[in-house]
Amino acid sequence: xxxxxxxxxxxxxxxxVALRSSLWHEAFLRLKKKRLAMVxxxxxxxxxxxxxxxxxxxxxxxGKINTAMINKPPSFSHWLGTDSLGRDILTRLMQAGRISxxxxxxxxxxxxxxxxxxxxxAGFYRGWVDQVIMRVADVLMTIxxxxxxxxxxxxxxxxxxxxxxxxxxxxxMLSLIGxxxxxxxxxxxxxxxxxxxxxQAAEVLGLRDRRKLFFHLLPNxxxxxxxVATLNVGGAILSESVLSYFGLGVVPPTPTWGNMMDAANTLxxxxxxxxxxxxxxxxxxxxxxxxxxxxDGLRDALDPKQKR
Amino acid sequence: MNALVEIQxxxxxxxxxxxxxxxxxxxxxxxxxxxxxxIVGESGCGKSAAAMSLMRLIPEAVGSIVSGEIWFAGRxxxxxxxxxxxxxxxxxxxxxxxxxxxxxNPVLTIGxxxxxxxxxxxxxxxxxxxxxxxxxxxxxxxxRAKEIAKSYPYELxxxxxxxxxxxxxxxxxxxLLIADEPTTALDVTIQAQILDLLRKIKDExxxxxxxxxxxxxxxxxxxxxxxxxxxxxxxxxxxxxELFEEPKHPYTQGLLRSKPVxxxxxxxxxxIPGQVPNPTTLGESCYFxxxxxxxxxxxxxxxxxxxxxxxxxxxxxxxxxxxxxxxx
Numbered sequence: 001x002x003x004x005x006x007x008x009x010x011x012x013x014x015x016x017v018a019l020r021s022s023l024w025h026e027a028f029l030r031l032k033k034k035r036l037a038m039v040x041x042x043x044x045x046x047x048x049x050x051x052x053x054x055x056x057x058x059x060x061x062x063g064k065i066n067t068a069m070i071n072k073p074p075s076f077s078h079w080l081g082t083d084s085l086g087r088d089i090l091t092r093l094m095q096a097g098r099i100s101x102x103x104x105x106x107x108x109x110x111x112x113x114x115x116x117x118x119x120x121x122a123g124f125y126r127g128w129v130d131q132v133i134m135r136v137a138d139v140l141m142t143i144x145x146x147x148x149x150x151x152x153x154x155x156x157x158x159x160x161x162x163x164x165x166x167x168x169x170x171x172x173m174l175s176l177i178g179x180x181x182x183x184x185x186x187x188x189x190x191x192x193x194x195x196x197x198x199x200q201a202a203e204v205l206g207l208r209d210r211r212k213l214f215f216h217l218l219p220n221x222x223x224x225x226x227x228v229a230t231l232n233v234g235g236a237i238l239s240e241s242v243l244s245y246f247g248l249g250v251v252p253p254t255p256t257w258g259n260m261m262d263a264a265n266t267l268x269x270x271x272x273x274x275x276x277x278x279x280x281x282x283x284x285x286x287x288x289x290x291x292x293x294x295x296d297g298l299r300d301a302l303d304p305k306q307k308r
Numbered sequence: 309m310n311a312l313v314e315i316q317x318x319x320x321x322x323x324x325x326x327x328x329x330x331x332x333x334x335x336x337x338x339x340x341x342x343x344x345x346x347i348v349g350e351s352g353c354g355k356s357a358a359a360m361s362l363m364r365l366i367p368e369a370v371g372s373i374v375s376g377e378i379w380f381a382g383r384x385x386x387x388x389x390x391x392x393x394x395x396x397x398x399x400x401x402x403x404x405x406x407x408x409x410x411x412x413n414p415v416l417t418i419g420x421x422x423x424x425x426x427x428x429x430x431x432x433x434x435x436x437x438x439x440x441x442x443x444x445x446x447x448x449x450x451x452r453a454k455e456i457a458k459s460y461p462y463e464l465x466x467x468x469x470x471x472x473x474x475x476x477x478x479x480x481x482x483x484l485l486i487a488d489e490p491t492t493a494l495d496v497t498i499q500a501q502i503l504d505l506l507r508k509i510k511d512e513x514x515x516x517x518x519x520x521x522x523x524x525x526x527x528x529x530x531x532x533x534x535x536x537x538x539x540x541x542x543x544x545x546x547x548x549x550e551l552f553e554e555p556k557h558p559y560t561q562g563l564l565r566s567k568p569v570x571x572x573x574x575x576x577x578x579x580i581p582g583q584v585p586n587p588t589t590l591g592e593s594c595y596f597x598x599x600x601x602x603x604x605x606x607x608x609x610x611x612x613x614x615x616x617x618x619x620x621x622x623x624x625x626x627x628x629x630x631x632x633x634x635x636x
Contacts, residue, residue, distance in 0.1 A: 197407055198411055216413050222415070
């Protein structure tokens, strides 16, 4: 009996294979069932579209100063009011969103690449490579991030780096202090994976280290990387806001959500003109919440152990 | 005729907390081109350690090859560089494992995994490798090769995965295929299919096979030559027919007696008394002496050498030594 059953199984399986397109498709189906994660995803997509396309439809996109329209509350011509230089808040909010999202995503890509690469190297080669990388990570983790960024921001102001470049430097700064946590996670996963049976089988095939590392091992960590990457975007947006709020990151006239919040520094603006600082605040809050919800959903959807 | 593989006096030791484990102790082994040699023995007797030593895959942290020579096609594998060894693996030396389910990378498609050694060792383009992969899947007897190439390991059954492992192993036309208990994790009908497939490969490609197993039924079906191992040592080497007709070493005799015979109902199956000795406390005696039903006085104090009987058979047992030698 046992033989006929397994024979049948061998014959029918390929048909199911054809029906299912891939692992990713299945993960997406699981993600679709998580309502909160989908809310986050949809919100982020809408936010991205509005920020990147919105300014093209705005009559105030040039950001010209209009002395006749200083600090006006929301109206039909200026939906979210105007700021102290008579610029349209909504337009600036969208332009700021472009920068905040770009900084968030770019510094995530950079820090995840650094973290994954260094962690993978440490776990794969062990020995002195591991020692050097992990000790550097340990040192970086002992330095409190915010004061370090403040100092670096101050140094940048001192050196009179042009404002256009500062945004790139902010991205690099954020990723340079952001990678050790991920590197540790990747390393520990790598230590387990390199001892697995399929890696022994790969060893027997006589593959090069590079091939084993990037083709066999790292793809096994994709779920982990995706989740960490998503959550990192939120973290990076927050850090950028904090820096810009203190005037150390991206500086005016380039708008970011962080430096728009700067308006809350003045008592009069804070008490009497909430349209100056509430919209960017809500934008930061909602974006980061959505990212975290999406990250949590992705973690569940990509974790094969939670398959039901 | 020169042998393809000639292992002389190979010893592989593992370090453990209780002391040194002689996993492989002065192993002698010869495999000729196009021949199947089976290594038989119970768990922990050093079968797999011998195969891993041959592939130079003993992890440095736990053990090492301490002595001996491993000649493969005119090269001593203990002396070749790591890079040369890497080029040999998967190319001229291939290996398949016991657990097909966990021996394939779960996140890569079957096709990708077959293509890899082909691209690495034969320098074929991606397209050519793809075509070759599909050919290989068909060769190992799986229908609808194109769809299978696109699927992931978890979508296939154990028997199919072992066929895929074989396809990967033979992709570069290896001269030696090491099969480390390839059918242990499979059920009996699938086992028969896999053995048929291996025999077909051996006949068509003249690949030498080093087959590691604890199953005497598989040995009878596959082997040309049999090497019986016990506690890291070779106790008997013999052509397969002679071994089954007239086992010489008491351990081999015990193994053959403990096989069930079809159509014969017995109250209790024979088993060799005692247990495998603790590998860290082996002394100068014959390792099998306390389980042997024909034990002599000399067995307790001195190890028997592996002696060539002249008829293509070798045995390491004092029973077959001259009286004069024994008396010493």
